Amino acid sequence: MEKYVSLTVQLLWDKYIFDSEISEGGFGLVYKVKNTQDQKFYAMKIQNLKQLINKTPNNFSNEIIRIFREVNTFKLSHQNITKFIESYFTHDNKFVIITELAETDLRNFRENNSGLSNNQITDIMLQILKGVNYLHNQNIMHRDLSPDNILVFENGTKFKLCDFGLASHNAESINYVGKKYFKAPEISNEEEYSYNNQVDIWSAGVILNYLCTENYDIDGKRLSDIKKRDPTHAFNLPSTRKIFEPLLNKMLTLNPAQRPQALEIIADLCLLINEPLNKHIDEEEKSNEAIIIPQNNLC
Incomplete structure (x- = not known):
């Protein structure tokens, strides 16, 4: 240290x-x-x-x-x-x-760029998921993914994860953490449920929905609450964003075991822009040895 x-x-x-x-x-x-x-x-x-x-x-x-x-x-x-x-x-x-030093964060970037193309959204999500995939390869779950914790660089072309104060090296956790609209449904303050790094996939799914709709919720309801009330509910996107619907609903699956891994999402995003997966995973395969995040019984 x-x-x-x-x-x-x-x-x-x-x-x-x-x-x-x-x-x-x-x-x-x-x-x-x-x-x-x-x-x-x-x-x-x-x-x-x-x-x-x-x-x-x-x-x-x-x-x-x-x-x-x-x-x-x-x-x-x-x-x-x-x-x-x-x-x-x-x-x-x-x-x-x-x-x-970043230029801004993803929330402000999205608010100032209402006309994002589908290719731009795909590129942003690719970069987010490549960061998530790297973390998961290091046995780290971020647990606090949101537009506020994604920074923007290089004139809005480079996106990077930040703020690892809630990151956990545990394979599983029971702690109530994360931002209201981006927390996975298995992170609950009502009952203690064990969860794993698939909470990051849920959060990334909410970010995808936000990029497509400019909303964190639907009619004031959190996506996690909607899914807990009706596990079969399928989220709909505007007609110009329909290309993302299948991926969105896979990421926002209630059962974390049924959500795709970060690398699977990267592969799906590559298909959307007709790019080879190898273009985006070469760096991931050069991952460093696992990094240990200190834990205590409160975290």
């Missing part, structure tokens, strides 16, 4: 100049900063560890584990995973992560 987390404090503030605040999320504040050495802009995420003092023991434990999960995913290396640059613990009790 020493390779990825530095305790050098002065270097951090000498090296980076604050430009502007980007957002405030679950991890903390995110800033656009400029590296004084290479003159390039990066994203700086700052977690104020002092804020954890007043948390309940369970919440404190979860936040610490979240930080260590982030640290351990710094080793991930894939064209559709946001690139880690460096990280620091500072003398004033802050944990800082530097990553490559």
Whole structure:
């Protein structure tokens, strides 16, 4: 871990100049900063560890584990995973992560591009699923896939997964995590059900529906709730998006064991654009050895 987390404090503030605040999320504040050495802009995420003092023991434990999960995913290396640059613990009790700087996230990108073509949607989904496939090959489930956690680069042509604070290395989990509209139906706060990495496939399916319809839900109802009430329900897409309907309904199957694997979805997407599967899996076959994400009995 020493390779990825530095305790050098002065270097951090000498090296980076604050430009502007980007957002405030679950991890903390995110800033656009400029590296004084290479003159390039990066994203700086700052977690104020002092804020954890007043948390309940369970919440404190979860936040610490979240930080260590982030640290351990710094080793991930894939064209559709946001690139880690460096990280620091500072003398004033802050944990800082530097990553490559995105142009925007998928939610804002979609809102500003209402006229996406089917080929563009296919390309976006291919890149998302290639990132998911890489994670699953590393025995990691993201558990929090949503348009907010997919970053956009290179003038809207490159899409990368980010935010691994909820990522799990367990083959199965029972924890209630994820965003409301994107959680798989087996992740429930009512009863404890074991789930596996197929929760990411469900979330990716909701993202596909969002790209096709610009909606997270149907008439205010979550897709997971609709499917739990009627497991045979088939989701419909607008006439111009019908090409995606068979794949969407496979991804949004209630039974996780019947959902396709990420690589199967990549193959289906390749068929839609008449491209060979090998064009999109060569890199996946060069996966690194599995990366261990620390766990505790709360996560």
